[in-house]
Amino acid sequence: MNLIGVYWFLQILIFVAFSLAIGDTSIQDPYFKDFLGIRFILIEVNYAGLPAVVLGMAAYWRHHQRTQNWLRILLSTTTLWLCALVVSFYNALNWGQFLYVGKFIEWDSLLFYAASPWHLLEHAIHFSIAGTISLLLLGCSISAVWVYLPSWIPKRADKGSKIKWGTLFVLCIACTTLIYEPFSIYQISSSESGRYRLGGAKEYSVTTIGDHLDSLLDQRTGPYTSLVRSINKTGPMPRSQSVSAHKVEFDTYLSPEAYGQQNRQIFETTRAYNVIIIVIESLRVDQLTQWGGSRVVMPHLETLAHKSAVFTRHFASSSHSNYADVSILSGTYPFWSERIHVYPEATSYPRPRIYDLLRESGYTTSIISSQNENWGGMLNYYESTRLDYLFHANALESAKPFYNNPIKRHAGKCPDTVTLEIATNWIRAQTQPFFTYINLQSTHYPYYFPETMERPFGKDMDVSGLNFLNLPPQQIPDIYDRYADSLNYVDQLLGRFLDKLSQNGQLKDSIVIISGDTAQAFGEHGFTGHASKLYNEVVQTPLIIYKPDQAPATYEGLSHHTDIAPMILSLLGLPPYPGFQGHSLLEGDKREWAPLVCQSPAMKQVALVTSKYKLFYDFSRGTYQLFDTSRDPGELDDLYAAAFKKPEIQILQDTLLFWAEQQIRYYGDRTRHTSHFAPKFKSPDMVQPASPLRGHVKAH
Template sequence: MRMLHSTVIAFLALALLAGVDCKPVAGVGSTERLNVLLIVLDDLNTSPGCYGNPVVKTPNIDLLAQRGARFDRAYCQFSLCNPSRASFLSGLRPETTGVLNNKTPPRKKLKETVFLPELFRLHGYFTARVGKIAHDKYSESVSWDISEGKDQIGSVLDPDCFGREWCATSNRDEDELDGRVARRIVRLLEESRDRPFFISAGFSLPHSPWYAPKKYFDLYPLGEIPLPADFASSGAAAHEIRQSRAAYYASLSFVDAQIGLIIGALDSLGLTRNTVVVFTSDHGFHLGEHGGIFDKRTLFEESVRVPLIVSAPGFPEAAVSPRIVELVDLFPTLTELCGLPGVDGLEGISFVPLLSEPNRPWKSAAFSTAVKSKRVTRSVRTERYVYIEDVNGGKPRLYDHETDPQESVNQAKNRQYADVLADMRRRLKEGWRGQSRPPRDVKRQD
């Protein structure tokens, strides 16, 4: 575990001298400090059942949505693991972090930055991560009281699965890596019930390879797996698409069962009443859309839109917000919910007001970046339109979600969209500072 940086220690000293108030925000019905349980999956798109997928079986994720707020327009800032995680852990956008690939250490530029769990640790919280929170290669860039990755957790590899892209294993749930992550999280919750905590569960699935016990694959007979709406082929290609989708869904249902163990522990330990639970993913993933893509390094909706559920004590249940939020907003949202002081320089905004009023006016746009084969693309999204620009000079793309939710018809050369195109170009040029702030009447809760 890394030592805390000198500026972090200085920050703590100043906070203590200032007599920081660490009570939760008004409206949660208690002056007790709120805990945080952050659940992060890898490569998860909006496949959970609560997002409208009639095939996928995720009863425990759906239960979280019933207990809190589901955000239908949540977007990552970069469609790749390391850049996205560095962004939401720092509260800064990829252009600021300098992390634009999986090879750049987050601390290369963010030398003295206080990451989200480190801030909670400074304010007296016990902090722990089990599994993948920061990108695996740079897990030690974030300091925790307990930090355990796959090397510490271990797993049992079914020998019949070696080298395969997907596999229905003969393992028990507790033999799989993510099964062990969940059980270790349960033990930490049991040990932490009498102290404020920030505990993070980082699941490796549904990132490939898609390995899960056979009983989860049995949930998805190939004949019941739909093809992408824009997929026109048949025969072997269609079979392969269905098989990959079934494996992805089986992996997700397996993780859902592990999340059920964690929710059950929260309930049995009496921690649900004072714990903020956040469920999300670092970015999405394509499952054969747009001509058979199985990748994340695009700016299509399947890649940059992520599931986001926030269950916070004292706020309405079963809420659904259609407003735009971004993963970079998690940092200020969690600090506000838990009554920690604001941090200067963050590049997201707290969406706590949306937890009470999910339909209220909010930020006008979300911004994302992708890099593939050294080609950099940037996008700006409003609640209706998507504009994607190739920094290397490729043709621009404009999609209208009202008439084309699959993003299959590029309207950039359509004269009827000339004004829209000009407006979206302006928004992208101005950037998040000019477009992502909520209306002036939105006020921080005290």
């Protein structure tokens, strides 16, 4: 009991010290710190007793061996070190995440991190090398304290006094808990008081007291409170009310082999174009003049866009790469459940990858990427017997057939110069129609370009130690210019890549599709980076489709990452594939609404975009936001509190919930996976005016 009491006491000291040092935790909430601050502390104190018990039992086993059997000593020492490392690094990781994103780790986020620990370390280095090293040293130091702490306690002390001391400490916590009743906070959200609107700051203008308290408990009270509540949290998304005439269809499963057999005959009489998809990390629409940009950042891409079909209201399917990238290649919505999805090695649900279909249609196929595709298990989704060549930043050995020099990675990323050289050499070696997907990463924070490059927009600056997800406001203009310089660098690489294709005579036979995986925030809504809230600056990205014999055109309707795969089939003259949930917009089909998803450690949110509105649903708070983007493109005026009873808004809300409900139901029912594809949606009550392709409009 004495050891448990000591560990418990030290856990409390660490929690209080970090809370006061970092700030913005529940105990410092401006609304409730005076009234409920001690209760928030006690909730975390009670939950912190769980690891204290584990550490105490492991330490007792190690330091109170009755025999000196070497095997028992080895096992007990290993167990104590393992427990100490887990507890220490769990705390370090929690406070590191809280420092960057303002919330503690939930259960599904912990599983997500555990699936790619080395890649997590690489991402942490992107944020801050010094901060990452500090957290690692802190975790190791605290682990050593946990392990050697029992040996520092005087062993000659009276055993009875130890037990009394430990018992007294536990009794103090128990008595304080009984007096203050901290868990009574849980009851407030469902009480009459919890339904009152929380006044004051604008960001809380449509938040109830109960919603705000739930948010504090879920995200900002402490590491163990967030973990326990996320494990026990059973509240699903609200159910749709069927106020609109939704239609959902489940197409029968069709294998890539069966689909490809019919296409080989088509290509005997039809020209088979090569297909090149290029995804640029974090590409905002305002970096191109045709989307309203004020300066020419990417001149080569602008030149290509003037010859292409451009989509001016294109949305990434998600605000983070592990969802957005997959939807480009699969044509499916990245929403499987209410928790973060890590792609498993084997799945029961279909994976309708575009390259599988083209491989069975006579193409050679490749994925060539500068990023580590292990992030979130993406590689598990991509790997296929129909993929002829796969290179990514964690598979440097696979570069040897097309690149013979040593490759030096930067924070887990492969240089885009290497990636494009590998792609160029692979393409040059092809003697039949090919498909390749290329992912470029220089435009990921800290926005890479060679030190010797002349910077057209920014100035030299030290970006080490800055918080990628919460950049200092006074430095955002300079960081924004650095971002533009990295885009300009990627544009130079793209220009050389396209020139080589042209010189090889392969560009005239190739469809080239360029988009961003996501976009990037620069403080428009109080945060920076991506993998967070689904505002336009994070999810709206250009889409450019170049086809040699296609006239330039502009599409002003909604488009979505899931529409890219269906449009590839259309451009090749192939029939639609029933496994795609997206639309082939080039053939007059239109998208009435587009769903967006964020399920990252920083945010869990879904949204629905139409020609006029954008509706958000926040899983953490259980709240909505509504913006009229036709009048308020900056998404600053939240209309939900005033407009949620209007029939058109109820239809909008019901459509979002119906979409999410059907997605969860399908992926949760394994019996459907072998016979049917994911659902396709049509909502006739939400029809927007058709916006077919029209003559190309020159940049302003």
